[in-house]
Structures are given as C-alpha cells and as structure tokens.
Amino acid sequence: MRPNKLRTLLAQDTPIVNAWLSIPSGYVAEGAGHQGFDSVTVDLQHGLIGFETAVSMLQAISATEAVPLVRSPSKAPEVIMHLLDAGAYGVICPMISTPEEAAAFVAACRYPPQGSRSFGPARGKLYGGPDYFEAANAEILAIPMIETAEAVDRIEAILAVPGVDMIYVGPNDLALDLGEGPGAEWHPRATTDAIAHVLDRARAAGVATGIFCGDGALSRQRLAEGFDLVTPGNDFNLLMGAMSAAIAETRRP
C-alpha cells in the first residue's frame, strides 16, 4: 500500500502544512496539491461540497504529492466509511467530545478486528494499491476534532483511546462553546488556555496535534507552540482576500 506520507512526516517531527478546501472544485484541489501543501483536506462539513464532488477532488489531489484528507460532515459511521472508500487517507471528524465518541469514530476507520469498517474499498484500493485491505488500518489516520468544553475536560481519556492518531483543534467552535467569540483575533483567555492544555496533554500522551489557523502568521506561531499540523486558512477566504487586495491595489489613489 502507498505509505501515508503524513505518518512519515510525523515520525520525523517535520511540520505539516495542510490545505483546507470549501470550494467544490477538482481544479482548485489539484492546484492546492501542487502548491506545496503536505496534505489537502476536503471539508464536507462547512464547505459547499457533496459526496461525488468530494470523490473527484480526492482524485485530483491524488494527481499530486499531497496526502488526501477529508473532514467528514458527520459522525455517522456509514458516512466516514464511504469517504474512506472514496480514497481519503485520513478523516478529520467534527465534534468528538468523549472517549466513547472517539472510540466509535476510530472503529469506523478500521476494518475488523480493530474496528467495524464495512468492506468495499472501491477507490481506496486504486489509490492505495492492491494490498489496501491488509494495510489500511495501519496507514489511514483517524483524527477527532477537539472543539467543545467537554472534549477539553476529557482530553486525557480521549487521547488514551487506541487508534487516535492525531487530534485536531477547532478554535472557533471551541471558543463559542466556552462563551467566547469566533475568529482568531478575538480569542480571550479561556480559549487560549484550553488550546494550551489540549496541546500539553497530547504531547504528554505522544499523540500528534493539528489546528485550524486563520492565516500563515498564526500557523507559524502554532508550529512554534508545538503543533504538528497547521491549516493556514481555507481556500475561499484566501481567494476573497486576494481579490480584495487586487481591487484595492487597482483603485489605490
């Protein structure tokens, strides 16, 4: 099976820069994959992307060196399994708040006996190779999102769930659940502290860590703090920012 390059990078302690796609377009996905990102995540939760377009985006990413990931729209095991069949090499799953949810999520990502993933590897086998079934459990990354107060409270138990390969912090939803506002610049103390606590516990447990960031500057800071994987903004916001800047420069007096 094609090795999961993210596992190699994690083993080498090399920082991982991840793209985040909300535009339903294989063209954008392929472009992102060629731009230098280590991984490219197709976001089916808040991105305007349905299943079949996600498949074509995973194919487009597969034409590049980047590792194809998805953010699942749901915790439902059948949805996660379908995205793995479509060739995702890792799943970021929103709203995991308890070790039980983490275990159920991991189980959806693994074939028996480690889990309960249904057999039907489809495109996963095309991308991964003919020994996909035998090797998938060891290559594919299960990445629960930590984005609720409850998840922060139970972080050690979540980190202890076998098969949790990385945790991914969602700062906006975490801030909302902690009674603060979304947006990187608004985070007051509670969110900041919670993120620091999660990072600390994960490093102690030897579990890799990722986090969504608003831009490159924050990503750089998060890497300095010790995060393993950072996402410097999503495609749509990067594009809108670049359009605004181009208009402003054009109209500059």
Added chain:
Amino acid sequence: MRPNKLRTLLAQDTPIVNAWLSIPSGYVAEGAGHQGFDSVTVDLQHGLIGFETAVSMLQAISATEAVPLVRSPSKAPEVIMHLLDAGAYGVICPMISTPEEAAAFVAACRYPPQGSRSFGPARGKLYGGPDYFEAANAEILAIPMIETAEAVDRIEAILAVPGVDMIYVGPNDLALDLGEGPGAEWHPRATTDAIAHVLDRARAAGVATGIFCGDGALSRQRLAEGFDLVTPGNDFNLLMGAMSAAIAETRRP
C-alpha cells in the same frame, strides 16, 4: 429592463474593475460579485467551465451588484446567443481580427433588425426583466478581443463597426502573435507599442477599452494609461498566489 451598470460607469468615465473566473464554481462567482468588482466575467474559453456551470455562475453573480459577463469559447453565433439567453449582460469574444468578424460577432449579440440573434431569451428575461426583448440590443455589450497582429493593423476598421461597445485587449495572445512571449513582465517593445496604438485609436473613435492584466499593480497602471476596464488577474492564479504566500509565511524560518 435592468440597466447595464457598465454603460452607466462608462458614461461617467468611472474606472471599471472586472473579475475573471476560470474555476467552475457558483460559490466563487458569488463571492467575487460581493467582493467589490464592478463586473464578473465567466471565462469559457480557457477557464475549465462548461455551459451549464456557466449558467449557475451567472445566476450566482446575479445575486450580487456586479454585472455578469462571459468570455465566449467560440466565435460561433449559436454559442454566443446561448450565453446571452443564459443571462450574460456582455460578451467578450476572442480572436476578432477583421471588421467582418467584428460585424458578425455584433450581429450575434443583437436581435433583428440590428442583428440576427435568435429569439428565446430564457434566463436573460429573468435577469433583465419582461421588456428584455425590446431593450436587450441597447443594454448588452458586445466586446471583441484584440489579440492578433492583424487586428492591430485593422483596428480602425474594427472600431468603426456599428455596435462594437468596447474592445478588450488580450496581451498574451497578442504578444505571441507578434513573436514575443506571454506574461506581463516579458512584453518587449512590439506588444507595448501595439497596445498603445490600439488604446489611442479606440479613444479617438470614442470606443471604450478593456484589458487583461496580471495583477492589481498593472491594472492600476493601465487605468492611468486610459483604459476604461481592467482585469487584475484571474481567480485561479490569485488563489494559487495566496496559497503559496500562506505556506511561505507558515514555513518562514
């Protein structure tokens, strides 16, 4: 019929900033329309966009203040008419090199007796209003591209064709046809001179002028030179540039 805001801006001598879309996505189109562009052009020639997606992009642009334009993939009259039926308020047509081609293009954009556009206004009527048929000839913009040596040679005859509302310079193809290379920074003398000549003749003839630019800085310069409409880069390149910058900032030592 809903007035064509570009005609108003031209009448007021207000510079027009135009977006250029090659990503097949209504989400990007709507975002661009809200970003502050005066018009948004769906590029069916080099963009990876087919007819039905172009329709959904024109609908998305119609949910904003921006004027929906298309670049036609072809000079074939039936293709141009179909895009007008889909609700484009202006057509940029590639590779117009002679007054005969310009006249045929204009005819495809106008109902009889001014032209030979076939009747079937479809979505044009939804966007334009119930009097679309009566008013369309006066509102819709026919914009031939000037991008060959022959077109430069015959520019005065092309500008004299009744119904040519604006000419739009394609610097890359023009440079290639003049034996120079593509890309704004490479333009040596011949392309620069040709563009200046076309601009000069168009202003003398009282015909509006537009031009594709690589970025905001060049757009600003082109406005200063006297162009009426500028396009500061396309969506895909803006996005790739923003992604590269975010990666670089993240990885900055």
Added chain:
Amino acid sequence: MRPNKLRTLLAQDTPIVNAWLSIPSGYVAEGAGHQGFDSVTVDLQHGLIGFETAVSMLQAISATEAVPLVRSPSKAPEVIMHLLDAGAYGVICPMISTPEEAAAFVAACRYPPQGSRSFGPARGKLYGGPDYFEAANAEILAIPMIETAEAVDRIEAILAVPGVDMIYVGPNDLALDLGEGPGAEWHPRATTDAIAHVLDRARAAGVATGIFCGDGALSRQRLAEGFDLVTPGNDFNLLMGAMSAAIAETRRP
C-alpha cells in the same frame, strides 16, 4: 445582516405565499423567485434534490426578492447546519413530534449560547452580510413540521419551546398517521379537526403557522382560516397539471 423579509411580513400580518421546489434546477428556482412568491422552499426531503444542487438553487433564489428556505431531508443537526451554511434563511424540519425534538431542532439552527450550531457560515455570510454571525440567531427561522398524531397531542409543549418561530403543518403525513388518506380532497374529520386544533393553539401561543396546500384555492381557504403562510402546490405537480391542460386543449374535439 440582510433582514429576513418573512419576519417583517409576519409582524405586519401580511399573508405569505410560499413556493415549493422538488425539481433539481436553479432555473426553476430563479423563475419561481421572480414569479411573486414571498419565499421559495427547496425541498430536500421528497424533492429529487441533493446538497450541491440545493446550494445552486439557493443562489438562484438569492438573485430574486424571495426569501430562500429549505425543507431539510433529516433531523440530524449536521444536515440542518450545512443547509444554513449554504444560505437558507429558514429551515422547515419534518417529523417533529415532541418538545425535545423541537428543542434539538432549534438548537441546530442557533449559534451558542442559544444553540449549538457549528461555526462556518460560508455562503450564509455572502447572502446575509458580514455581521451574519452576530445576527443570524435573530433572523433565521426555525420551523418544525407538525405531521404526526403525537405532535398534535403535544402541540402546546412544542409551541412553548423557545425559538420555534413558526410551525408548518404537513397534512398528508398527518392524515396517514391519523389513519386517513393523503390528498387534500380526502381529508375526513380527524385530520381536519387536528389541523384546526393546531392552528388554534398556535394562535393562542402567538406562534406563526404555515401549511402545505394542494393548490391556490385551498391556499386561499387556509389563509382565511388564519394561517400565516401557505404553499399552493409544488413545482412538479403544477407543471404536470399545466402540461396536461395544454395537451387536453390541443386535442379538444
């Protein structure tokens, strides 16, 4: 944030006429929005419409004066949130039978602290405006469907759930659950009585009311009975009726 016109109409006691779309087509959606409906509902439950087409239909409705609504295919919070991210200004949710279900549904429609909607406003922000996050809880309509015997029995408790902005009666499913047949003309006593009871209790509670009707005549009657919002048939049935009438007129001896 763009105000929700339906809230204004409700405040003014102006009757609301709502379109119902089951054809997966932005062209139909835009046409409906221009036809004079106050709101247009994209039906993802029984309509043959998937997520991405629903997005393009919401964009098309946004090009008109009508308010874009959806009927969710599911009570699952992640599905409801995704449709809100796509720009729906109200969600009609099928099969709400208890106050607990109503509360869970409302929570899915509201950001914390009023609810548990996940952050990622995407197209909602394009349509609503830059202050979408701050104002969305106050503008977006949460509309549970009342279509089971249990819901009728527990109607007062459902109406008392904070954030239920309107209830929407589904007469066909309600009739089936009461042991009667579907179709407006068949409703015997039990369904009729149940609808009258729900209307009466909603008016007493000061909660707005909507209902699906087979045609314009029944819609008119329902408005006279006191309903605030009526849906005079769905697009497909209206089209099939018009086609049949055109054939019959053509073939009339």
Added chain:
Amino acid sequence: MRPNKLRTLLAQDTPIVNAWLSIPSGYVAEGAGHQGFDSVTVDLQHGLIGFETAVSMLQAISATEAVPLVRSPSKAPEVIMHLLDAGAYGVICPMISTPEEAAAFVAACRYPPQGSRSFGPARGKLYGGPDYFEAANAEILAIPMIETAEAVDRIEAILAVPGVDMIYVGPNDLALDLGEGPGAEWHPRATTDAIAHVLDRARAAGVATGIFCGDGALSRQRLAEGFDLVTPGNDFNLLMGAMSAAIAETRRP
C-alpha cells in the same frame, strides 16, 4: 430496431402533440413523457441544457412511451451526430435556409451511403436495439426548421431535398426576420402569410409539418390548419404560468 412511433402516427395522419423542454432536468423529462405527449423535445439551442444533461433527459424520456427528440444547438454535423449517438430519434435543426443546408443537415443524420454520419452508436443502440446501424437511416427523423425569409422563399427546393422527413416552423424567429415581432399574438400579416405558404407547399410536396405554438389553443388551431405536429408551449413558460395562477388564486380578494 424499435420503430419510430412518430412515423406510424404520420402514416396514420394522427395529430402529434410534442413537449418542449428547456429546464435541464431528467425528472421533468420523464414527467413530460408520462403526461401524454407523443414526443418530447430536449431543446439545446435556447433551453439551458448541455450535452450530458441532455443524455440523461433522453434516458428519462426512454422510460416512457414518448419519442425522444432534440433540437440541436448548432448545424455543425459533429453536434448533430453526437445527439443521435445519445439516442435521439429525431433532430430539429435551427436556421436551415437553403437546400444546401438542408442536404448537409440530412447527411449528418444518415450513415453512408445516404449520408456521412460517423459510426459510434453508443446509447442509440441501447434504445434502438442491436440492428440500430442497419435501420437507423430509415427510422430517425431529420427535421429542418423554417424560420427565415430566405427559407420561405426557397421552401420548395428545401422540401425537395431527399431525406427531409418533416419541416418545423419557428414562428418567432421567422417573424423577426420578416420585420415583425415575436409572440404568437403579435404576428401580423407577413408572418401569417409565410406560415400558410410553407404549410401549403409542404402538403403539396408530401412532407410532414410541425410548428411551435404558444399554448394549447393555438396548437389546436394549427392542427386544424393542417399541421401534423404541434408544440403547445415550453416547460418553463407552462410552469411559470401555473405558478402565477396559483399565486393569483391564493391572493384573490
């Protein structure tokens, strides 16, 4: 090969009622096919329909008793051939004004030696049957549109072209070319006379006749005049009319 039912109806002098589809939807196409139309035409010229959606519409029509037809977006032989490969049992071709154009159009519809259609029957064979290649030339209808002054002037020569199975009058474009306005109700004398002349000459030549009509009443009149095939309006206009009527009835004081 599955016989072309339209040929049987023409042989029996049975009036043919034809549907006209501009909405890109297999659901609408299948509904139309079940509604009682003898044939259903997918309009790729003014309808908002691209090639792949047309294929799915032809499949949907094939699930009904109606005969699947297309209006081609173009006279280009490769476009016509592709639509035949997709399973159309007849092609209505816009803007045929001369016998040469008619002959070229017929040639595109026929395999050698009668024509020059390229071999690759694809879905045509699925719908038609395994002997498609041998029988297609005899079953498929080639239907040029008569919609220019020139076509009226040269009608006898066009009708004399071998393989012209039917002519189809486009009254709106014909009226425009004759200096009159579109819309059935506006036709003054010249268009009326031209249509009568075309009908008369076609009947004399033994060539079948079809015509686009605004509604059922005009269709009925055209049948009485002697036309063989009538189209009582298009899907979008029928739907918009039905929606307007439902709103008006709902709001009737």
Added chain:
Amino acid sequence: MRPNKLRTLLAQDTPIVNAWLSIPSGYVAEGAGHQGFDSVTVDLQHGLIGFETAVSMLQAISATEAVPLVRSPSKAPEVIMHLLDAGAYGVICPMISTPEEAAAFVAACRYPPQGSRSFGPARGKLYGGPDYFEAANAEILAIPMIETAEAVDRIEAILAVPGVDMIYVGPNDLALDLGEGPGAEWHPRATTDAIAHVLDRARAAGVATGIFCGDGALSRQRLAEGFDLVTPGNDFNLLMGAMSAAIAETRRP
C-alpha cells in the same frame, strides 16, 4: 401500479440474476438493464454514487426491462424513504443485525398503517403509476442484509419480522465479523457454515434469499445451493477484469 417483476419471478421459483453498480453513470445503468439482468442494484453504500446520480441511474434502468433496486448507504429511515421516492422498487439495507433493526427498516419502506414512510412519492409514482400510494406497500421489496455474526445468531427472529421480503447475504462483511478474510476464495469454514445456516433458516421460513458473489461461477453455485437471487460481481470489477484481459491478450507473446 406496475407489478414488481421480482415478486413474479420469486413466485415462479425462477432464479434471479442481479447487477450491482458502483460506477456513477446512467449510461452503465441503462446498459446493464439491457444486458439481461432481472434486476439492477444501484449501490450507494460502497459505490461512488450520490443521491442525484442515483436518481438518474434509476431513470435509466426504468428504460429497460430490469427492476430498479438500491442498496441504501444508511439505515436512517429518511434516506431509505428518499430512495423509494426516487423510484426504487426494492431496498437492500446494510448491517441489519437484530429483529428490531429489521422492523425499523421495514417500517421505513411502508406507508401507514403498515409502516411509517412519509408521503411524497415523486418519481415513484411516475415509474409505478397513479395508484402508487395504494399499491406500493405490496410491491416494493424490503431486503435486509445479513452480514454480522449477530444477525446469523438472530436469523430466525429477523426472518419472522413481518414484511421482510428477502434477506441478502453480504459474505465479505460477514467473514470479517467472523474473524475471517474478505474475498470469495478465502472463506474458510465459519463463513461457509454461517451462510449455509442462514440459507437453511430462510428456506424453512419461506423467506427469499439473495447473495453477493464474486463472479458467474460462484453465482451458479449459489443458485444450485438454493439461493433465489445472485449478484455475479460488480460493474467496476467486471470492467477492470475485462480491461486486464484485453491488455494481456494484446501483449501475449
């Protein structure tokens, strides 16, 4: 209502050969339907197929003599109902392990009072006919998959659930759950015994039986063992096998 041919074949004890589609293509679906299969199943669980494409595939199958079936991606009732609205004449539902799950699944397939299917027959009525609502409960097949150790243990209780029309064995997932490997050739004793037990109990209970097979040879054997319906491989694997064979033959020394 159009009768369900599979019920007739089962009543006649005629073996049923079923196609299995994982390629999202109406063209493949229509081809399969014409190839001689008695039924064609659109697999939304492991196939790379979303809802709207499934609809177009069901339409394409409806243009043939084959009976259109689906494998649902989920046990969620709203998903099953939606696929029935789309015109499926039978639903194969994965991962039914208990009589309670079987009963819930059957209820999702039946209108009240036999079940709780929501009313909105949409395309089901186009394919089935105007009396669809009255007859659907009697025609549509509810087919739980037996693919877990628990389901085998509780097979008699599952078979006793009213409305279970057929059970369908998923040998790969069953083998995994029994601690054996996927792939027909690997099945050791436990899976073989479990399948034999399920078949025996189903025959004793008078419930029809179906099973997924890797190819025609295994299908033939399963029919000989007493299964009523067999699936000789899926479309993608058949195609890949045919491609490999063509390459090998081409390159044969």
Added chain:
Amino acid sequence: MRPNKLRTLLAQDTPIVNAWLSIPSGYVAEGAGHQGFDSVTVDLQHGLIGFETAVSMLQAISATEAVPLVRSPSKAPEVIMHLLDAGAYGVICPMISTPEEAAAFVAACRYPPQGSRSFGPARGKLYGGPDYFEAANAEILAIPMIETAEAVDRIEAILAVPGVDMIYVGPNDLALDLGEGPGAEWHPRATTDAIAHVLDRARAAGVATGIFCGDGALSRQRLAEGFDLVTPGNDFNLLMGAMSAAIAETRRP
C-alpha cells in the same frame, strides 16, 4: 515539463496499448489508468462525455502512470485548444482528410510560432509543470484520424505535414466511406487494403501509427502488422461483454 511517455515508448519502438473511454466517469478513468494501459483516451466524439466531465477524467488519469489523451468532438480549433488547456497530452482528431485539415489541426495544437494555439494553459500547466508554455509544442501529440477514402488517397501529403506525430486509423468510418460495413469481422478487401496502404506509407514516412481494434486479439494482430499503438475495444463494450459473460455463466445449465 513532465515528459510525454508515449514519445519515449515510440522512440524505443515499444508497443503502446491505449484505453478508450466513452463512460463519463472519473472512477472508470482512474481504474483504467491503473490497469496497465500506456495511455487512456477520453472520447468526446462518440462517448457520452461533455467538457467538464472530461476535465475530471483527465485529472483522474493524471493520478496514474498512464498518459492522458482525448479524442476531440470536433475539428474546431477552439475545442481542441480547450482540451489541451484541460491537460490532454495528445489529441486524436476525427475526420482529417486533407493536408490542409491536418495542418490546421496541428496549428491548433501548437503555440506560435509553430501554430496558433491561444495562451491560457490552465490545468495543462498543473499537470505538465511550470515550463509548460516553453515545452508543450515538443511534448504534446497531434494525431489526425485517417478514416475516409479521401484521406487514404492523400495519405502521403497528410503524412508530410510538419507536426503530425502519429496517424490513427478509424476502421469503422473508413469501411463505411469505402462502401463496406462497420465491425472488425465484416471488413472485406477494400478496407483491409486501405489500412495496409496507410500503414505502409506511414512507416515509410517515419510517422507513428495507431488504430482502433475491437478486442485484444485484433490488437495483437495489428501490433504484429506494425502498428505502434492499439486500442483493444472501448470501456462500455468491454463492460457489456463482461456482464453478458457473467450472466451466461450464472445461467449455464
């Protein structure tokens, strides 16, 4: 720029086995690319494939070792250029019968000064690399189809056109034009002689040769005759054949 592996294989005199895709599916395209074909051709002429699906198929092929080719639906230069922008590494162009047509086709495939391809490399640059513009003329293959009597008559002049990298024989259309029937088994003398003549002249001129074949056996024979590239059937026919065989084996008495 990524080298065109077909040029390497031709230089090494290694036989090339080419896949032919008529099913509009990226899944099939990616599967074909992994199956061992040297190149995979997306057929937009007789395949049921539109532009945007072709793009996604080219992306899927790009995720494999196979070289992505297209058969253009048209000789129109703008159509050919668009497919090159989409990332095709070679274009097979139907119905080239004269050296003038061959030269116009080659010009559409080459940037100035060798040709007249319009600048806008889009996805071509993603697949080919940043120096795409500089190297594309040397890497991309222009492959006219020889499939008319006239082309056979003028084969030496066609082969002499600079930039004709390979000719590709279409035996079915050639047979039809020569008054014989389609299908490999029917070819009588005239077609056989014509193919032998074309092969002989191409070898003499040092131009590579390809040919469509019905299956692996004929492909093997064509390689033995001296053809450089063979296509052992198309995807749809291979799949239908495999389905028929599976049914037959299942039903074998």
